[in-house]
Amino acid sequence: MEKFTRGLLCAALATTLVACSNSTTAPEAHASKTIMLADFNSPTDGLQISTEGGAEFTRLESGELTVTFSPVEKFSKLILQPSTPWDLSGRPELNLAMDVQNMSEESIQLYIGFKNAQGRATNHSVNVAAGSTKTVYVLLAGHAAKVDLGFKHSRMPAWESDDALAFFRYGDDLLDLSALSEISLSVRGNLTPKHIRVDNIRARTNPDYPSDFHKGYVDAWGQNAKVDFPGKIQSDEQLKAAADAELAALSKSGLMPDRSRFGGWKDGPRLEATGYFRREKVDGKWWLVDPDGYLFFSHGLANVRLANLSTTTGIDFKDDSVRYVDPDAVTPEDSMGMVKVSDAVRATRYVASELRHNAFTWLPGYDDPLADHYSYRRSVFLGPVKSGETYSFYRANLERRYGETEPESYMRTWEQVTLDRFNDWGFTSMGNWVDPAFYTNEQVPYFANGWIIGNFKTLTSEVSYWADMPDAFDPEFVRRAQVTIDVIAEEIQSSPWCVGIFVDNEKSWGLREGTISQRYGLILDALSKTTADSPAKAAFVTALKQKYPTIEALNEAWGTELSGWAALSESQTFDAFPEAFVADLSMMLEMLSDQYFRVVHDALEKTLPNHLYMGVRMASWGMPDETIKASVKYSDVLSFNVYEEGLQPKLWSFLDEIDLPAVIGEFHIGATSDTGLYHPGLVQAANQQDRAQMYLAYMESILANKNLVGAHWFQYVDSPISGRAFDGENYNVGFVSATDIPYPDMVKATKAFNASVYPKRYKLGRK
Incomplete structure (x- = not known):
């Protein structure tokens, strides 16, 4: 193949790309506006190319680089390193572009990472549709990069272009570009191999754009005022007509024919009916069981509420x-x-x-x-x-x-329409964060939820995100946990329609893999406090005294020179981490995790003994082995939030060893090309049709795991285009838009999946 129609793209790379923009910079400056970083024309170009996570690459004679990313490892990566770091500083308006051809049969969410010589990093991502070629770019510097619109992880395109803007994901939003030492291309959590061809990695000066590009982009219905897209509402009358048509259709619908009154599989085997939801292993596969004794697979939408839909x-x-x-x-x-x-x-x-x-x-x-x-x-x-x-x-x-x-x-x-939609679409339950107004419904099972907040001691680390971690050894935490559970009990009134209880969400326990401080930062923070100020520190010192007969024995293990146990009780920080010390950090993290889950479990057992404890919905990045080990002792069902293309068998094989049922508390996929929204969410599709196919692939990966008893899509409604008030999320992650209109491709896909979910899951893996 020609090098991306090389004659069209590269013959005048330094001038043509700029001349086609709306830049008003003097012509003599054009030569400096585009800097080629890598065109892969020569193996001796000083560019070191390496891979991680099973990725493979080939330099083609035509001057492109082909890359295959593996679906086995969570991260599969190509790394490009120049012999001398690139200096891209001194350019007030800058983006980095590259040409990417997706040679796969599926779209690819491509992560573009940067590192500088100071060790700082940033990551962006973009979707390239199957079989397509796209110029993608990352905004690195300029007014459009700096202006804080109140969005989380995203920017609004500042100028019109057919190029695809990559979305900021994590790291340093505005990186020091004086010594750029690495560019990486990667995928994560993909279920199939991904194949791309990449060329012409270049730094470009941004074209001119108005400084108020972000003015007046939200219309009277909360939609994008600047672009048209399928399903856009133009009048209140149109909105009312759409509602009337849907109401008429829903009036003729109901439960899928193979469902029990609680959404279980009435055509399947019937087990003991206890009057409440429970768990049971059947033929080597975990299931939930509904109150009438039917096998139950929990699939539905989370966040069915209006609480965080304001801007x-x-x-x-x-x-x-x-x-x-x-x-x-x-x-x-x-x-x-x-x-x-x-x-x-x-x-x-x-x-x-x-x-x-x-x-x-x-x-x-x-x-x-x-x-x-x-x-x-x-x-x-x-x-x-x-x-x-x-x-x-x-x-x-x-x-x-x-x-x-x-x-x-x-x-x-709206509440009744929502219940009717769930039954019509074949969903069996409402996930976490359902509005308590639904707790009295007797049409769709739900999960109740609560948060333990209050004036108790906390611990922090460099990976703390939403909030600092509670010090679960603080008696005030124990008291507040009971207060929270009492409120939940009052709200659900022991309803058999309540499947179980989620308490808290995505706590920052530490990374599963990473540096010592990333894995055990909470424990290091506790050790930096005094026992008088930290109940956790006091508990740890007691445990260490039981393990080590003398302070000298601890000093030998930790490589320290503490004068006595009293010194350990004071504030201590550490620079070295011998193997025995790391083992003790692990022990203390398990202690902290054990105390947290025990406190919550005991409050639930005392107050809501008939309902399943669903755990804390651990983020896939924040589920250390120590925390999982503790949660297994106290949870009826484990819960994880997994924002990837699906569950990779290798990564989730630990569930087989644990042998407990688990549920995915959050996942989603979004697109921007046909929604008017400015961010797709954490997993990106090419468009609504692709989004529906990726949803189906995710759910198939759930069915294939014998421990998974459900998965909940986050969320019911798209985030506001201008970002939800608390944290600025402005994602296309809803099954319905901001005008409450369902996305047809998603509805069609989920109805097809749910129509056969029970017999399919029951038969999978059976001999």
Whole structure:
């Protein structure tokens, strides 16, 4: 094959690419606007190429590089290192581009990583559709890279282009580019081999673009005001007509014919009926069992609620009373429902962020009927405002769709429509974070949830993300855990429709693999405190005294020179980590994990003995062996959030050794090309059709694992295009859009999958 139609692309690389842009820079500057970093024309170009995780590469005579990424390892990577680091500093507007051909039969989510000589790194990702060739680029410097729109992990394209903008994932958002020492291309968690051809890795000066490119991008329905896309709403009448058509269709639907009243498999074997959900191993495969004794596979959508679907408007209030936080609250800020703001507080209104406020082409006046959908966030995790007014376009669209015959009657309609959708689409349950309004429903089983928050001691580490970890040895943590469980018990009233209980989410235990500080940072933090200030430290010192007969024995193991046990009880930091010391760090992490799970288990056993304890939904990056070992002792079902293309057999083989049922608490796939949204989510598809196929592939990987008893897609509704208020997530991850319109490809795929899920899972692996 020609080198990506080489005559069109490369003959005048340094000038043609720039001349086709809308740049107004003087022509004599064009030669400096594009810098070729790697065109793979010569094996002697000073570029060192290596691989990790089973990736393989070939230099073609035509001057491209072909790469095959392995589906066996979690990370499969190609690494490019120049003999002398590239200096890309001094360019105020800069992006890095490359030409990628996807030679696979499936789309590829390609991660583009950078490292500099200082050891700092950053990662972005982009999707290239199957069989297509695309120029992809990473925004490295400039106004568009620096402006904080309040988005999480994403930027808005600042100029029109057919090139694909990669999305920031993790690391240093704005990397020091004075000594770029490595560029990597990788995949992660893929289920099949991926094949690409890459060429012309180059640094380009950004074209000119307006500084207010981000102004007025949200329309009156919470959609992208600047682009058209399938299903875009243009009027309230159109929105109402879509609702009426769906209501008529749902009125003729119901449970799939092979389902019991609880969503179990009524055509399959019937086991003991206990009146509540339970677990049982059948023919070597774990299952849940519904209250009537039928085999049950938990598949559905998580986050069926409106609590985090609002977005900040850029308005705040000078009256501090609106930011009061009840110290006895059991609901964290990101899960709060509607917070009404009084007229007195609104009288102190001011624009806290012009950037945020100017994002909207319309917001209702406070005397508008749709002003009921204003709320407030007392604290914000990410973005240009730290607190402020919010607006829920989704909630407003529900009122537009269903009308209001009495106060908030549209909410009651939405609740019933949601239940009808779940049954029509074949889902068997609602996942974590379902609105408590659904707890009394007797049509779709659900999982209840709670958070242990309060004024207890905490521990932190460099991998702490959402919040610091609770010190589970603190008596206040034990008290607050019981308070949380008591609230859950009051809400669910021992309903047999409640499958089980999730408590907390994605706690930052430490990395499964990494440096000592990344794996055991919580323990090192505890050791840096005194026993008087840290209940965990006190527990660890007690355990160490039981293990080591003398302080001298501990010193020999740890390579330390502590003068006595009293010295260990004081603040201590460490620079060296002998093998015996690392083993003790591991022991203490298991102690901390054991204490946490025991406290939660005991509170649940005391208060909700008939319901399954579903664990803490560990993030796949934050599930150390020590924590998993502790969770197994106390959880009825393990839970993990896995944002990859599916479950790779090698990575998840540890479940066979544990021999407990497990559920995937979160996964999703999104796209931007046909949604108007600016971010696809954590796993990216090429478009809605590809998204549906990737969803099916993920679920097939779940069915193939004998320990997996379910998987919950995150989430029911797309995030706001301008980012949800607390953390700025603006992802296409919903089964329905911001206008509450289902995505047809996703609905079609899930109905097909769910129609045969029970007989398929039952037969898999049977002899």
